[in-house]
Amino acid sequence: MKKVLVAIIILAVSIQVNAQSKTGTIDTEYILSQMPELAQVQEELKAYNAKLETELKVKVDDYQSKVKEYQEKVASFTDPMKKTKQEEIIALENDIAKFRQNGSQLVQLEQNNLLQPLYQKIGKALEEISQAEKFTQVFTITSSGLAYIDPSYDLTKKVMTKLGIKIETPKQ
Numbered sequence: 687m688k689k690v691l692v693a694i695i696i697l698a699v700s701i702q703v704n705a706q707s708k709t710g711t712i713d714t715e716y717i718l719s720q721m722p723e724l725a726q727v728q729e730e731l732k733a734y735n736a737k738l739e740t741e742l743k744v745k746v747d748d749y750q751s752k753v754k755e756y757q758e759k760v761a762s763f764t765d766p767m768k769k770t771k772q773e774e775i776i777a778l779e780n781d782i783a784k785f786r787q788n789g790s791q792l793v794q795l796e797q798n799n800l801l802q803p804l805y806q807k808i809g810k811a812l813e814e815i816s817q818a819e820k821f822t823q824v825f826t827i828t829s830s831g832l833a834y835i836d837p838s839y840d841l842t843k844k845v846m847t848k849l850g851i852k853i854e855t856p857k858q
Contacts, residue, residue: 707822710839715828717808717842718801720851727800734796738789745785749778811848815841 718724756771763771816824824841846853 708820708839709823709825710816710819710821710841711825711827712808712812712840712845713827713842714805714808717846717849717851718804720846720854721804721807721849722851723804727797727804730800731793731797735793738792742782742785742789745778745782749775749782752778807849808845811845812841815844815848 752771752775756775760768812824815821821841827840827842843853
């Protein structure tokens with residue numbers, strides 16, 4: 687029984703040695719920050735943010751004019767008219783509050799939509815390099831939490847070169 691167990695362990699170890707994997711790392715956030723297309727994305731995001739700000743301003747201006755009109759004419763309104771106007775004003779307040787709450791989420795969604803093609807471009811280049819160089823695993827540096835990685839396995843610069851992005855050396 688011991689001989690069979692030892693044989694199985696030796697077989698498992700030999701299979702493990704033959705099936706070694708090649709791993710690499712990539713810093714997608716750094717690549718993204720160096721892509722020329724990022725400037726266009728940032729401009730589009732600024733324009734989207736400005737559009738939301740304009741929409742909010744229109745809502746606030748409408749709210750303020752309704753409040754002012756209500757205050758000026760409250761004495762001439764009948765009770766049902768007062769109630770209707772108050773409900774309109776409360777509805778506008780709620781709409782503005784919801785718009786403000788959802789504004790940051792809308793900006794985040796738009797940012798994700800705009801960045802997705804850039805991440806897909808990075809992913810395609812990474813896939814081509816990984817297949818060509820027979821990498822079995824590639825970890826993302828920014829979210830992996832790894833304490834040490836041999837820099838010779840970092841594919842960041844190769845992906846940047848493949849994408850035609852100029853690599854700037856840090857100033858010391």
